[in-house]
Amino acid sequence: MDTQKIKIAVDAIVFGYRNNCLYVLLIKQKYGPLKNTWVLPGGFVKSDEALSDAVKRELKEEAGIEVNYLEQLYTFGDDIHRDPRFRVVSVAYFALADPAKFDLRADTDAEDAQWFPLSDIPKLGYDHASIIQVAHQRLKSKLSYQPIGFDLLEKEFLFSELENLYCTILESDIDRRNFRKKILSFGIVDETAKMSAQSAGRPGKLFRFNKKKYNALERNGFHFEINLRK
Amino acid sequence: MDTQKIKIAVDAIVFGYRNNCLYVLLIKQKYGPLKNTWVLPGGFVKSDEALSDAVKRELKEEAGIEVNYLEQLYTFGDDIHRDPRFRVVSVAYFALADPAKFDLRADTDAEDAQWFPLSDIPKLGYDHASIIQVAHQRLKSKLSYQPIGFDLLEKEFLFSELENLYCTILESDIDRRNFRKKILSFGIVDETAKMSAQSAGRPGKLFRFNKKKYNALERNGFHFEINLRK
DNA sequence: TCAAAAGTGTTGAGTTTACACCCATGC
DNA sequence: GCATGGGTGTAAACTCAACACTTTTGA
Numbered sequence: 001m002d003t004q005k006i007k008i009a010v011d012a013i014v015f016g017y018r019n020n021c022l023y024v025l026l027i028k029q030k031y032g033p034l035k036n037t038w039v040l041p042g043g044f045v046k047s048d049e050a051l052s053d054a055v056k057r058e059l060k061e062e063a064g065i066e067v068n069y070l071e072q073l074y075t076f077g078d079d080i081h082r083d084p085r086f087r088v089v090s091v092a093y094f095a096l097a098d099p100a101k102f103d104l105r106a107d108t109d110a111e112d113a114q115w116f117p118l119s120d121i122p123k124l125g126y127d128h129a130s131i132i133q134v135a136h137q138r139l140k141s142k143l144s145y146q147p148i149g150f151d152l153l154e155k156e157f158l159f160s161e162l163e164n165l166y167c168t169i170l171e172s173d174i175d176r177r178n179f180r181k182k183i184l185s186f187g188i189v190d191e192t193a194k195m196s197a198q199s200a201g202r203p204g205k206l207f208r209f210n211k212k213k214y215n216a217l218e219r220n221g222f223h224f225e226i227n228l229r230k
Numbered sequence: 231m232d233t234q235k236i237k238i239a240v241d242a243i244v245f246g247y248r249n250n251c252l253y254v255l256l257i258k259q260k261y262g263p264l265k266n267t268w269v270l271p272g273g274f275v276k277s278d279e280a281l282s283d284a285v286k287r288e289l290k291e292e293a294g295i296e297v298n299y300l301e302q303l304y305t306f307g308d309d310i311h312r313d314p315r316f317r318v319v320s321v322a323y324f325a326l327a328d329p330a331k332f333d334l335r336a337d338t339d340a341e342d343a344q345w346f347p348l349s350d351i352p353k354l355g356y357d358h359a360s361i362i363q364v365a366h367q368r369l370k371s372k373l374s375y376q377p378i379g380f381d382l383l384e385k386e387f388l389f390s391e392l393e394n395l396y397c398t399i400l401e402s403d404i405d406r407r408n409f410r411k412k413i414l415s416f417g418i419v420d421e422t423a424k425m426s427a428q429s430a431g432r433p434g435k436l437f438r439f440n441k442k443k444y445n446a447l448e449r450n451g452f453h454f455e456i457n458l459r460k
Numbered sequence: 461t462c463a464a465a466a467g468t469g470t471t472g473a474g475t476t477t478a479c480a481c482c483c484a485t486g487c
Numbered sequence: 488g489c490a491t492g493g494g495t496g497t498a499a500a501c502t503c504a505a506c507a508c509t510t511t512t513g514a
Contacts, residue, residue: 158465158466159466159467180467181468198464198465198466200464201463202464202465203466204466205466205467
């Protein structure tokens with residue numbers, strides 16, 4: 001075969017959630033043709049490095065963050081000119097970070113790193129805006145059939161926070177009673193003894209996602225599902 | 231950045247279904263370190279070629295086949311030594327072919343091309359056996375929430391064929407009445423005037439998947455779903 | 461005592477499951 | 488006339504959706 005002139009990159013779409021608002025992590029490029037442009041964290045894969053290690057490395061180098069949840073999203077390689085310099089195929093990863101990870105430090109490899117509300121993303125370089133669309137779609141659909149919402153919340157959370165997360169991300173209303181009944185019926189969240197240090201209103205119990213129970217149930221054919229009507 | 235020494239390949243897992251049996255398309259390598267070994271069809275991506283075009287090209291070159299359905303499956307690039315020669319990242323595609331496509335001609339680039347029952351796959355090169363596992367999983371889960379079963383059948387089919395396809399692939403029993411009721415209730419299959427040229431028993435009506443209706447419904451929030459109990 | 465958020469059951473509608481017999485054809 | 492596969496309805500069980508008032512706390 002002739003010499004292949006294609007480079008492989010990884011990119012990460014990291015979602016965070018705070019104050020009823022969904023955020024995406026972006027970095028401002030320090031070098032290259034898009035210096036000072038906001039883009040998704042990511043970069044080229046080293047020749048002896050696993051793809052998933054490359055993403056984790058870039059996230060650390062560019063934003064000083066470690067994520068809760070990471071899965072491959074899609075490989076973007078049909079548009080030959082998505083990078084103006086040369087052919088780049090990018091393996092995009094979908095990631096979730098909880099509020100404890102909201103502190104960023106733009107590290108060696110980025111000029112800046114910041115969370116942007118999904119509804120207010122600046123103009124991005126490359127095809128990153130459309131990659132975010134794909135990731136957002138994935139987030140919405142996964143939320144209804146996998147318990148990934150918990151990875152966007154603190155370890156201990158109020159039911160109302162979980163409710164709001166679902167409402168916000170799925171842009172949908174919830175019947176609080178039915179929602180609570182449903183989630184509790186799964187038996188995958190444990191009630192803690194603690195109460196929230198509330199700001200207003202009656203204090204609420206704090207809950208905690210029990211991943212072990214979930215995994216056990218899943219092995220027995222249990223299927224998590226939250227359907228919210230439009 | 232240093233010079234990256236990674237090659238990009240595509241591989242295709244093409245499923246076919248005939249006589250209550252699920253098949254996978256394999257080719258026997260003509261060149262290279264695994265000459266005469268069975269592997270998935272696939273090969274290196276050209277520098278100016280879209281990934282999806284590369285798969286289609288390889289399928290034509292190696293097996294003379296055009297598929298009904300093609301989607302990206304997963305990118306295998308965590309195992310650095312999955313190819314013994316050098317680092318290869320492979321973007322795997324999931325494909326479906328209907329019985330009309332069962333005739334293959336091993337073309338220029340393969341020594342041989344054949345359908346193998348999924349239950350009787352020979353020893354494969356590289357990590358292709360595990361790629362097939364991932365694809366098989368995808369097939370099983372997609373079958374229950376997307377109408378892809380139709381892409382494995384002839385254009386006009388008997389209800390019993392659809393039933394058997396679901397039973398076989400999902401390894402599950404079906405209540406024929408309930409299954410028919412469900413599928414018909416969606417309004418996405420049309421009854422034709424024709425009857426099957428049967429081998430034995432009462433002749434059955436032939437049906438046809440109405441993709442236009444399905445797409446229209448989907449845009450209005452319709453959600454295909456077939457759940458078979460274990 | 462008021463504002464704010466947490467907590468809590470019941471009923472009707474709709475969906476899903478279970479189940480068995482007759483029909484049309486070729487041999 | 489028999490073997491083979493095609494075609495069909497109903498009732499019970501279950502799941503989902505709709506709905507509103509009381510409780511606890513801080514200010």
